[in-house]
Amino acid sequence: MRASSRADARRTWWWATPRSGGIAALALVVAVLPLGFANGYFYDVAIQAGLNSIICVGLNLLIGYAGQISLGHAGFFALGAYGSALLAARYGWPPSLALVTAVAGVALVAYCVGRPILRLKGHYLAMATLGFGVIVSIVLANDDRLTGGPDGMQVPPFALAGYVARSDHAWYAIVGACLLAAVWLAQNLVESPTGRALRALHTSEVAAAIAGIDCPRHKVNVFVVSAVFAAAAGGLTAYYAGFITPSSASFVRSVELVTMVVFGGMASTFGAVVGATVLTVLPQALTVLKEYELAVFGALLMATMVFLPRGVVPTLSGLLQRGTR
Amino acid sequence: MSAESLQFVAGGLTTGAIYALVALGFSIIFNASGVINFAQGEFVMIGGMSAATLFASGMALPVAIACAVGAAGIVGLMLAKFAVGRARRADVVTLIIITIGASMLLRGLAQIVWDKRIHALPSLSGHRPVELFGATILPQSLWVLAVTIAVVAMLSWFFGQTRLGKAMLATSYNRLAAELVGIDVRIVLLASFGLAAVLGAIAGVLIAPITFVSYDSGVMLGLKGFAAAILGGLGSFPGAVVGGLTLGLLESLAAGYLSSAYKDVIAFVVMLAVLLVMPGGILGARTSARV
Amino acid sequence: MGIIDRLRPATSLAGMVFALMVLGAGVAAAQEPIRIGSILSVTGPASFLGDPEQKTLEMYVERLNAAGGVIGRKLQLTIYDDGGDAEKARTFTKRLIEQDKVDVIVGGSTTGTTMAAIPLVEQAQIPFISLAGAVGIIEPVKKWVFKTPHTDRMACEKIFADMRERKLVKVALISGTGGFDKSMRAECLKVAGRYGIEIVADETYGAADSDMTAQLTKIKATPGLQAVLNAGFGQGPVIVTRNYRQLGITVPLYQSHGVASKQFIKLAGDAAEGVRLPAAALLVAELLPDTDPQKAVVVAYKRDYEARYKSDVSTFGGHAYDGLMLVVDAIKRAGSTDKAKVRDAIENTHGYIGTGGVVNLSATDHLGLDLSAFRMLEVKNGDWALVK
Known part of the structure; x- marks a missing residue:
């Protein structure tokens, strides 16, 4: 990956550039957070927040930077999860190989699906991706001899070179490392020529095309990248949870993912992480409300978007910047 | 056509008319604000649930229906006034997330105000099926079809003839220009949400006797209604009807002739194919991109 | 923008979230419950x-x-x-x-x-x-x-035993796509042979479908049909029951234990007449003979x-x-x-x-x-x- 020009200019202070600094800070948070964990349940919630963050970092590339909406990303997540699970459980593949193969398979699927449907615009694209997600979830639920149907299937534990990942600590480490890698990749992509092309076509596709940018190719590429992030998180989730159901591909889940991205702040990688984390932890905190949980969650979501319309991170950091100026 | 295939068509029309009625609400709000209102299904649910519970508490059916439609209208206005209207300058995606929050809030409130059980509402004219060339259809389905057509006619009149309607239409074409000629886009937004909520509630009241209603029945109806609106061409009222009926017929014929397990898959695949050939939906506007 | 500015919202949020989690953890009871x-x-x-x-x-x-x-x-x-x-x-x-x-x-x-x-x-x-x-x-x-x-599986066995007694052997299955429905459908397909039942049709409907006449029309046209079994819960079986009468299908209709509540009868109305289903004694508590060992428990x-x-x-x-x-x-x-x-x-x-x-x-x-x-x-x- 190519380093950004700004990092080049201040090589001695590489860790203090916004990008590297952000990743260093995230790494610090990931490393320090377990000190406050009382038991395995905290690890569990943190791991899920991490997995959702990985998906959202990828999805944010598509929605936030390229301006293309997808309401079917749960479909890619589920394909990654079921692909890994099926290859490992039914055909006895080593889990790591199954995971890589499944992710590669999803990349291919995303390419084949993305090429035609990314010609659609706005809400029509949303509908087409939604249709894709719905199709995946129905096929997974219907093909019960292979997938176990709506009640789901068991997944063998993740093993690599004789080491079997079972403990919460191991999974926290794996997911934390993957999250950092995902953020690093996304940041590099954003700073690369592709990232600039994406932002250009977000502003105006026609203008970008006139400027010589191959819009369809860039759109399909970022679509595939975001699908790969989702599929990788899906595969990890399957091994971590040891159990998956087709509801992981549901329309509701896709909407949840988009909500996380917009909540955290579009076109902000750390916003995606914050959005995913907050919206993963919040339902756990709201269980004390019992039957009021759904209503309160909905109201909080509305209020956040009304008062912080650009999302939590961009709006708050904007305010901070204004305050310190 | 054999009686069997006629029956498939009759079933498809029943479902399709329901989708069409829900789809109309999506198009109204889209025209006024460019937003996909994910709470549209909840308007349908509120209409059905209010009517069902009011009727069960002893209110006469017409009064219960009127109250239900009124209640939903108020909810729609409040949603526009206190949430969507306040964030008017935000991104369309942000507005969509607000409607997603609203749908959760409304569902959550419904489960507290009412309960989580399934409720029924009596049909407007009995359960005795009407026979047509060997196929049977419930009278309520005919009601749904008739009301859908009547609503489209009224909407055409409203948007073609009335001042408010024309203002809403103008806003949908170009919001800035509309503002410049003195149209208050806040009123337009309020009116569109109120109208869409009223329409949704009418749909809810009409379809509750066929599909029943519970606090979460709006989710799937909203999804299918959205699909129908897109298929027909977002923002077009005849398109909503065509999209709804097409989707209903697709599902029914797929279940009848191919596989009932994969009928939704077949319907969605056909829909994707249609969108690829006609990227603006069946009756959608053919606009070229402008810089 | 400096690194601190960028971090502040993230850390303060993390703190808030953490506090919420701790609050949500519940209050320890005074004695050991x-x-x-x-x-x-x-x-x-x-x-x-x-x-x-x-x-x-x-x-x-x-x-x-x-x-x-x-x-x-x-x-x-x-x-x-x-x-x-x-x-x-x-x-x-x-x-x-x-x-x-x-x-x-x-x-x-x-x-x-x-x-x-x-x-x-x-x-x-x-x-x-x-x-x-x-x-x-x-x-x-x-x-x-x-x-x-x-x-x-027990529900399937109970239903098939009843069918066998009534000499109904050619049976059509219609079920939803949910977990309950699909699991029961699979078990019924497994044990049907043991009771001499032949499954002559096997249709499904979606969880939120509003009309099942297409599936039932197909079932109605199945030659030699003697009974229909619907595995499912919620509004699906109610719509199936209503569509069943709408299409004028006359062979016996069996529902599963998934609709075992009075609510099913209330929602389906007249269409429910004659429908059979297996259920626990609880539903008919008052009808049980006084000698039934379960009577006291279920009535209470x-x-x-x-x-x-x-x-x-x-x-x-x-x-x-x-x-x-x-x-x-x-x-x-x-x-x-x-x-x-x-x-x-x-x-x-x-x-x-x-x-x-x-x-x-x-x-x-x-x-x-x-x-x-x-x-x-x-x-x-x-x-x-x-x-x-």
Whole structure:
């Protein structure tokens, strides 16, 4: 990956550039957070927040930077999860190989699906991706001899070179490392020529095309990248949870993912992480409300978007910047 | 056509008319604000649930229906006034997330105000099926079809003839220009949400006797209604009807002739194919991109 | 923008979130209560299971506490709503075990949520009584896992036995696409041959479908059709029943135990007349002969539930009642909440009379019910009637 020009200019202070600094800070948070964990349940919630963050970092590339909406990303997540699970459980593949193969398979699927449907615009694209997600979830639920149907299937534990990942600590480490890698990749992509092309076509596709940018190719590429992030998180989730159901591909889940991205702040990688984390932890905190949980969650979501319309991170950091100026 | 295939068509029309009625609400709000209102299904649910519970508490059916439609209208206005209207300058995606929050809030409130059980509402004219060339259809389905057509006619009149309607239409074409000629886009937004909520509630009241209603029945109806609106061409009222009926017929014929397990898959695949050939939906506007 | 600026919102948010989590962790009780945990699908597509289950558990824990608790200790009930989502159920199970440190878990409304919880309870060695239907939960036997509802295989067997008696052999299946429906459909296909039943059609419908006439028209046209069996719950079976009459299909219609509540008759109206289904004795509590060993239990439960919640009793709430009472009974016999002792006590339950039937558990049978626990009911004049 190519380093950004700004990092080049201040090589001695590489860790203090916004990008590297952000990743260093995230790494610090990931490393320090377990000190406050009382038991395995905290690890569990943190791991899920991490997995959702990985998906959202990828999805944010598509929605936030390229301006293309997808309401079917749960479909890619589920394909990654079921692909890994099926290859490992039914055909006895080593889990790591199954995971890589499944992710590669999803990349291919995303390419084949993305090429035609990314010609659609706005809400029509949303509908087409939604249709894709719905199709995946129905096929997974219907093909019960292979997938176990709506009640789901068991997944063998993740093993690599004789080491079997079972403990919460191991999974926290794996997911934390993957999250950092995902953020690093996304940041590099954003700073690369592709990232600039994406932002250009977000502003105006026609203008970008006139400027010589191959819009369809860039759109399909970022679509595939975001699908790969989702599929990788899906595969990890399957091994971590040891159990998956087709509801992981549901329309509701896709909407949840988009909500996380917009909540955290579009076109902000750390916003995606914050959005995913907050919206993963919040339902756990709201269980004390019992039957009021759904209503309160909905109201909080509305209020956040009304008062912080650009999302939590961009709006708050904007305010901070204004305050310190 | 054999009686069997006629029956498939009759079933498809029943479902399709329901989708069409829900789809109309999506198009109204889209025209006024460019937003996909994910709470549209909840308007349908509120209409059905209010009517069902009011009727069960002893209110006469017409009064219960009127109250239900009124209640939903108020909810729609409040949603526009206190949430969507306040964030008017935000991104369309942000507005969509607000409607997603609203749908959760409304569902959550419904489960507290009412309960989580399934409720029924009596049909407007009995359960005795009407026979047509060997196929049977419930009278309520005919009601749904008739009301859908009547609503489209009224909407055409409203948007073609009335001042408010024309203002809403103008806003949908170009919001800035509309503002410049003195149209208050806040009123337009309020009116569109109120109208869409009223329409949704009418749909809810009409379809509750066929599909029943519970606090979460709006989710799937909203999804299918959205699909129908897109298929027909977002923002077009005849398109909503065509999209709804097409989707209903697709599902029914797929279940009848191919596989009932994969009928939704077949319907969605056909829909994707249609969108690829006609990227603006069946009756959608053919606009070229402008810089 | 400087690094600090960029970080501040993130760290302050993390702090807030953390504080919320700690707050949500619950308040420690003054004395040492018996902690009963529960994961239920109170909302979502399976809320028809989870809602009565939650109400039942809350009511009876309250009653037991009012009566002085169990072995001199109060009961403390923690219920989490998984919304029917297996992933959430797994997290909440972990929370019950590690955070709330429960002594026993009752719940898992659906097969999916139960299966997601099983690896955790087995690893943590906590007695777990599932309220879900599928036979796969207790077959093969898992050391710490029990369940109270009849299996879907038993429902199929009961229905097919009744069909055989009426000499109905060519049967069409119509089922929903949910977990309950598909699991029952699979079991029915498996055992049909044993009862000499031939499945001549096999149709499905979606969870929120509004019209099933296409599927039923196909079934109607099947040559030699003698009966139709609908596996499903919620509004689906009601719409099937109505469409069935709309199309004028005259062969007998069987429903599953998934609609075993008076609500089915209320929603389907006249169309429900003549429909048969297998259900626990609870639905016909008053109709049972006085000699029936279950009568006292089911009449009392039905009276309590309907008086408190002003809604019709369903067999699903009964499963939760059985689950809770099995646990209470076992804790009394074990004299402590030691997990291994309680587990052994549950496994040694004999002749326990619940709403679902007479329960005899053993090391090889973690359900303990036989076919006699199911009654065949028919809808007559807008009410349930026992088929003799």
